[in-house]
Amino acid sequence: MKEVLYDKTVNRAIGVRVIDATTKESIDFFAKVIFLNASTIATAAILLNSTSDHFSKGLGNSSDQVGRNLMDHSVLAGAEGEYDGFYDKYYSGRNPGSIYIPRFRNINERTKRKDFLRGYGFQGKAYREGWRDLYAKMEGFGETYKNAIVEPKNWKIRIQAWGETLPYATNRIQLHPTEKDQWGLPLVKINFEYHENEKAMKKDMVVSAKEMLEKAGFKNIITFSYDLAGGSAIHEMGTARMGRDAKTSVLNEFNQMHDVKNVFITDGSCMTSSANQHPSLTYMALTARACDFASNELKKGNL
Numbered sequence: 001m002k003e004v005l006y007d008k009t010v011n012r013a014i015g016v017r018v019i020d021a022t023t024k025e026s027i028d029f030f031a032k033v034i035f036l037n038a039s040t041i042a043t044a045a046i047l048l049n050s051t052s053d054h055f056s057k058g059l060g061n062s063s064d065q066v067g068r069n070l071m072d073h074s075v076l077a078g079a080e081g082e083y084d085g086f087y088d089k090y091y092s093g094r095n096p097g098s099i100y101i102p103r104f105r106n107i108n109e110r111t112k113r114k115d116f117l118r119g120y121g122f123q124g125k126a127y128r129e130g131w132r133d134l135y136a137k138m139e140g141f142g143e144t145y146k147n148a149i150v151e152p153k154n155w156k157i158r159i160q161a162w163g164e165t166l167p168y169a170t171n172r173i174q175l176h177p178t179e180k181d182q183w184g185l186p187l188v189k190i191n192f193e194y195h196e197n198e199k200a201m202k203k204d205m206v207v208s209a210k211e212m213l214e215k216a217g218f219k220n221i222i223t224f225s226y227d228l229a230g231g232s233a234i235h236e237m238g239t240a241r242m243g244r245d246a247k248t249s250v251l252n253e254f255n256q257m258h259d260v261k262n263v264f265i266t267d268g269s270c271m272t273s274s275a276n277q278h279p280s281l282t283y284m285a286l287t288a289r290a291c292d293f294a295s296n297e298l299k300k301g302n303l
Contacts, residue, residue, distance in 0.1 A: 001038060002026065002185060003050040004059050004263065013059070013263045019183045033294055033303055037267040037287075040070070041173055044239035044269060045188050048175050060240075060259040065250050067174055069167035069241055070190070071274040073233040074198045077225040078122065078160035079209035081218030082129075086155050089128075099124045101159065101212075103276050105204070116200040117166065120276045122209065124159035157218065161205035164276045165198055167238050171230075192230035235279055237268030255290040262303045266290050 005015045005028065015030035036043055044067045050059035058066050105111055105119035140148055171193065175186035194202075206223045213221050243249025246258035255270050257263040266287040268279060275282075297303045 001042075001046055002183075003046060004034060004036065005030075006050065006052050006055065006059055006260065008052065008054045011260065013260050019185070021183075024183055033262050033264070033298060035264045035266065035287075035290075035294075037265065040236040040239050040268040041188060041190070043265060043267055044173050045175060045186075047240065048173075049186060055259070060250055060257040060263065062259050063247055063249060065169075065241060065248065067239050068169045068172040069238040069272075070171040070173060070192055070230075070236065071165040071167060071238040071271065072192070072230045073235045073274055073276065074120075074161075074163035074165055074194055074202055075233045076160055076228055077163075077202045077205040077209075078124075078158065079206065079213050079221055079223045080156060080158040081213040081221040083126075083155040083157065083218055089155075096126045099126075099159075105201075113204070116197045116204070118164040118197075118201070118273070118276070120161040120163035120201060120205055122159040122161050122212075124157060126155060126157045129153035129156050157213070159209050159212070160224075161202075161209065162233065162276050162278075163198060163201045163205060165194065165274045167241065167273055168195060173239060190231075194230065235268070235274065237271035237274055237279060240265050240269035241272050242270050243272065254293040255286055256293070264290050264294055 002017045002019050004013050005017055006012070007014045013034050015028055016034065017026055017028050019026055036046065038046055047060060047066045048058040051057070052059075055061060057064060060066065099122075101122035101124070103119040103121045105113055106117060107119070139145075170191065172191055174189045174191075176189050177186075179187045181187060202225055206225050210221055210223050240250040242251045242253060242255065244253065249258065249272075251257055251265055251270050255264050255266045257265070267283055270286065271279065271282075294303065
């Protein structure tokens with residue numbers, strides 16, 4: 001998709017322009033209401049590319065917030081330990097279900113931290129060492145190989161955190177002023193970094209994970225914390241955020257664009273902060289609410 005088409009005489013979006021992937025022909029489609037959900041980075045890029053005399057910085061970008069506040073979860077910090085027991089549990093249950101430990105930092109005065117805002121949750125899983133489905137990486141073949149993969153080894157558990165990332169105006173996407181892709185669309189420039197709040201939170205992820213496993217009776221505990229680039233969690237969000245003030249946000253509480261009332265965005269772009277949970281169910285709930293609102297507004301003649 002190339003851009004959203006805007007008619008300043010009615011202050012409405014009238015359709016979208018797409019580019020055929022094969023022929024590279026531009027094709028216009030028209031509609032009364034538009035839901036733009038191309039995913040966070042692509043949605044912002046489309047808005048920034050939808051320029052006109054009225055919106056020189058991109059459609060609905062009077063606040064200059066389109067493309068800003070890019071977020072992704074901070075991940076892969078935690079601990080792993082061995083459990084001395086359950087050695088007879090080798091014929092079933094080799095791959096137990098996952099566990100989830102909800103956020104427990106900064107939820108009340110007792111859990112308030114001085115070194116970082118917000119918090120994180122743990123995802124984890126127990127497994128019998130050597131029995132994960134990674135046989136292709138094990139050495140040997142024939143009888144020796146078969147015996148190796150059925151030999152019971154120690155039980156282990158691994159927990160790793162997913163942390164909230166705060167919105168920062170400097171974490172943003174922009175369109176390259178000159179370089180374009182094969183369809184003639186501007187390339188996307190991404191500027192993203194984790195700030196001190198996320199770094200301090202990640203340190204606590206490791207400390208708390210180790211403490212939990214120690215108190216639960218696990219042995220030979222090792223901790224880990226990987227310095228991953230943004231985008232590693234694949235939970236990009238925040239580039240067209242919701243808010244009540246049109247001067248500081250792009251969408252209202254119904255995911256409706258402040259500047260252009262018949263455009264709605266319910267993908268990750270709308271998020272105001274990343275929280276620490278997987279966000280897809282939230283997008284689904286926001287979409288259902290926005291669709292209900294848009295349908296009622298359309299029936300009233302407001303769109």
